[in-house]
Amino acid sequence: xxxxxxxxxxxxxxxxxxxxxxxxxxxxxxxxxxxxxxxxxxxxxxxxxxxxxxxxxxxxxxxxxxxxxxxxxxxxxxxxxxxxxxxxxxxxxxxxxxxxxxxxxxxxxxxxxxxxxxxxxxxxxxxxxxxxxxxxxxxxxxxxxxxxxxxxxxxxxxxxxxxxxxxxxxxxxxxxxxxxxxxxxxxxxxxxxxxxxxxxxxxxxxxxxxxxxxxxxxxxxxxxxxxxxxxxxxxxxxxxxxxxxxxxxxxxxxxxxx
Numbered sequence: 020x021x022x023x024x025x026x027x028x029x030x031x032x033x034x035x036x037x038x039x040x041x042x043x044x045x046x047x048x049x050x051x052x053x054x055x056x057x058x059x060x061x062x063x064x065x066x067x068x069x070x071x072x073x074x075x076x077x078x079x080x081x082x083x084x085x086x087x088x089x090x091x092x093x094x095x096x097x098x099x100x101x102x103x104x105x106x107x108x109x110x111x112x113x114x115x116x117x118x119x120x121x122x123x124x125x126x127x128x129x130x131x132x133x134x135x136x137x138x139x140x141x142x143x144x145x146x147x148x149x150x151x152x153x154x155x156x157x158x159x160x161x162x163x164x165x166x167x168x169x170x171x172x173x174x175x176x177x178x179x180x181x182x183x184x185x186x187x188x189x190x191x192x193x194x195x196x197x198x199x200x201x202x203x204x205x206x207x208x209x210x211x212x213x214x215x216x217x218x219x220x221x222x223x224x225x226x227x228x229x230x231x232x233x234x235x236x237x238x239x240x241x242x243x244x245x246x247x248x249x250x251x252x253x254x255x256x257x258x259x260x261x262x263x264x265x266x267x268x269x270x271x272x273x274x275x276x277x
Contacts, residue, residue: 116266119231122206123262123272126215126228129203130274133215133226136198138276147219148192149177173238174218176202207272209233222246227273230260236271250275 140148152172176191192198205215205228216227216235223246229235236258237243243255251259251273260270 119266120262123231123260125206126272127274129205130215130226130228130272132199133192133203133217134224134274134276136192137217137219137224137226139198140192140196143196147224148217150174150218151177173216173235174240175214176217205229207231207233216240218244220244220246223250223276225255225273225275227271230270230272231267232260232269234269236260236269237273244275246276250277 137148152174191202193200193202202214204212207228207230208214209229216237218225218240220241223244225237225240225244227235227237227240237255243252243258244250245252255273255275258271260268260272262268264270
């Protein structure tokens with residue numbers, strides 16, 4: 020006979036408990052993360068409903084939780100999701116611009132390092148490193164599509180042992196003398212891991228990247244660069260990437276020997 024009464028006293032004490040603080044914490048959870056707040060909301064509604072049934076009187080904070088479920092659980096997504104979409108629409112272009120400008124800075128740094136290595140090579144060998152195109156370096160050229168063929172015919176550094184018939188006498192910036200520890204990859208190149216483009220004439224050279232758009236504006240370097248003319252030439256400037264024209268605008272990032 021005493022057991023039910025004892026249980027009733029404990030339940031009665033629970034019915035006198037205030038849930039206002041927990042309700043406020045749940046409200047904050049909605050801002051931190053919607054779904055945990057919703058789960059907490061449903062859990063406490065179920066718990067205080069059981070206690071209210073046991074004690075026969077409503078629990079303080081019950082109306083707050085129901086209001087939270089209706090307001091934060093139902094109305095908030097209608098208001099919050101469009102706001103989040105708007106914020107993402109504003110933030111993503113800025114994030115994208117930041118990523119592209121960061122890559123462009125890395126490209127300029129790589130070109131500066133490559134130019135220094137080319138100059139060191141020239142001092143030691145009294146000539147510039149050899150430049151060549153993919154058809155001369157590999158027998159896989161025939162497997163490429165037309166766009167890839169056109170791009171891969173743009174000259175770059177010749178390297179040793181591109182295929183079994185490669186000239187073992189070809190020197191590069193990494194071997195037999197290591198002017199560079201490794202050849203850097205161009206983050207804007209259309210092929211993953213592809214290097215920067217390079218061409219030289221008798222007294223100078225040009226290094227370039229396709230820029231953020233990934234399409235080479237300089238396909239024939241002899242048209243835009245000559246060591247016998249003041250640089251940069253008008254033709255080269257016309258094919259240059261300029262961020263003021265748009266983050267993903269046509270034009271190459273280049274470096275020349277003046």
